[in-house]
Amino acid sequence: SQQGEEDPQALSIQEGENATMNCSYKTSINNLQWYRQNSGRGLVHLILIRSNEREKHSGRLRVTLDTSKKSSSLLITASRAADTASYFCATVFQGAQKLVFGQGTRLTINP
């Protein structure tokens, strides 16, 4: 399967702490994207990192990409209760327009 894998499957932290989620994939990619899904809702795009980029920032989000290890991480700094959601990585493989989603990390921020 080309599906990415996220780690951990679930993460519970205190408000204000940083949250780190990891994603691994198997084949060469064009880009890797992170999405958030609030309970029972659709997915919302957070950030995209291209295969020739190593790090990208957007507000409290920091994404890294290591193509040699075929892995990416998403860091959310200074977490808030509103960050409670599931987070998915999605990869676009070379030559394709489809996204392949991982199974997600369920993040819970405790007040």
Place this chain on the structure above:
Amino acid sequence: DVKVTQSSRYLVKRTGEKVFLECVQDMDHENMFWYRQDPGLGLRLIYFSYDVKMKEKGDIPEGYSVSREKKERFSLILESASTNQTSMYLCASSAPYLGTDTQYFGPGTRLTVL
């Protein structure tokens, strides 16, 4: 902002019924997608479309068909609903001309087949 709407948030149908799930996007996107999401299985692609009247099978097309008669509308059809099609169905669209493959999702339809 891109808006993707789905015809129903919740739907309950009986086994054997024909079910239509509608998806509409308002940003003139070429690509549209249908996924189902199940606990432990993540998002799985059912069908996608690159243009009007074009369709491509995804990873799990069995038991489903699609229709794209207009650019903004992509319909998922369950010809004869079965209980194993109880799931959350998500529609998405994207615009390759923007240079990314970012997908914009609708709110989802939670379908229960009794």
